[in-house]
Amino acid sequence: MTAQVFDPTEFRKALGTFATGVTIITTRTADGAPVGLTANSFNSVSLSPPLVLWSLANSSASLEIFRKAEHWAVHVLATDQEELSARFARRGIDKFAGLDVDTGQGGVPLLRGCAARFECRTAFQYEGGDHLIFVGEVLAFDRAESAPLVFHGGRYAHATRRDAPDVKPRSAHLAGSFSEDFLGYLLGRSHFRFFAQLRAALDAQHLSDMEFYVLSTLTLKPLLTASELAEGMAGVLDDRRKQALDSLVTAGLAATRTGDGIAYELTAHGREVALGLISRAKALESQVLERLGPDAPILKSLLNRLLGEIDPTAAALWQAPEAERRRSAG
Ligand SMILES: Cc1cc2nc3c(=O)[nH]c(=O)nc-3n(C[C@H](O)[C@H](O)[C@H](O)COP(=O)(O)O)c2cc1C
Incomplete structure (x- = not known):
């Protein structure tokens, strides 16, 4: 041979x-x-x-x-x-x-x-x-x-399952349309449907989605400076961030501290409300992911990659406390 x-x-x-x-x-x-x-x-x-x-x-x-x-x-x-x-x-x-x-x-x-x-x-x-x-x-x-x-x-x-060939379009009107397969539609609709299930819990606290977003971000660090918050929410809540923060302060959920500049912290009540809502959101997440079964980690990994591609700055605010936690734990 x-x-x-x-x-x-x-x-x-x-x-x-x-x-x-x-x-x-x-x-x-x-x-x-x-x-x-x-x-x-x-x-x-x-x-x-x-x-x-x-x-x-x-x-x-x-x-x-x-x-x-x-x-x-x-x-x-x-x-x-x-x-x-x-x-x-x-x-x-x-x-x-x-x-x-x-x-x-x-x-x-x-x-x-x-x-x-x-x-x-x-x-x-x-x-x-x-x-x-x-x-x-x-x-x-x-x-x-x-x-x-x-x-x-x-x-x-x-390895992820492919959709079975007989998967029906979600709506007869959307069949074969631009939106049915459009990433923005799939992401947007998933986002709204997910948050719709948290609606009652947010309503009970008189919070909008935006206010919940800011409130949960404030749990990341004991004190977040105005510029850290601005950086963390850049491109997402640019205009509405200040408005949402003011409402949280008025509602007694967050407070301002002045030193070198303005910084924000959660009040004890704000922390309690935030943690309660986050645990509701986590429970909802588990239910949704359970239905996806073994595909759930794949979806998360792809969304993380997508976020990294379209918003490279997004990671900074979320990773910093994690790194700090690991350092203090180690
Ligand atoms: C994904 C993957 C597949 C591998 N498949 C084989 C394989 O089929 N046969 C093989 O001899 N080495 C394979 N290797 C390389 C061995 O795992 C590697 O050489 C290992 O150091 C051998 O260990 P040993 O020298 O202690 O026996 C593979 C490595 C990876 C990462």
Whole structure:
């Protein structure tokens, strides 16, 4: 066989167009030490008998251990296990440090929180160029209802369901129209429908959406200067910010402090009202996201990206307290 010489980068890129899940394969050494690595070469082979395969680079530090191992386990990673994937793709570290593991057949360490786990016994090994191919007989498996982590084009990705072909337009009048598929319409209508469900709680406090927005922003820091507020709300409430703040002060929910310049803080009553409304909003969020199921983190991640693209300054105000909290916690 003559080896075809390809441009390695192009060849990798072409192979990378094939989207895969991500797995971690684990086993143990003869003296019981846990071993594992990230692999996306996993695939199903046969239903009856139940067989799966994966391939291991000849350069892997664990080659000899897997070659000799009778048992190993495949863990199909869930979408929130990207960090675990990165950890098991690194060399020269204790990959299992601090992890809670179960023990499977042959004493193989089993990781938790995965989309599925297959406990296997080596059935065949084949030389495959610069990799060794392992075919395993599945002895046991379990699975959870979690969305899978995906690898595509050299990067981690989300898997999301496509709309079923029979999804009906939300309104017969909108079918095929400009608005039906227009981002502004989808965002705007989602926003209004979401806040409509908070309406009664806001009405009970005589607050408009704008006032709630300013009130909840004031919970971010004990004292927000007028310029911090202006910066945080730039492009969103430019004109109405001052008006909303004045109403909050008049209603006794916020107070002004003068020093170097004007700063705003919540009164004790304002904080109580704000936290009550925020917890209502969070409960509403959980209900809505629960209906989206595994697509919920994908929606959030896409909206965050969208916000980063169309409003790069938005992150600053919201991230600062988070960073401060982490610093003081650490
Ligand atoms: C998403 C992803 C998929 C990978 N798939 C494989 C694979 O199928 N086979 C393999 O040998 N290495 C694969 N690797 C690389 C190994 O995880 C990496 O080389 C690891 O350091 C090997 O560990 P070891 O040398 O301790 O055995 C993959 C890495 C990533 C991030």
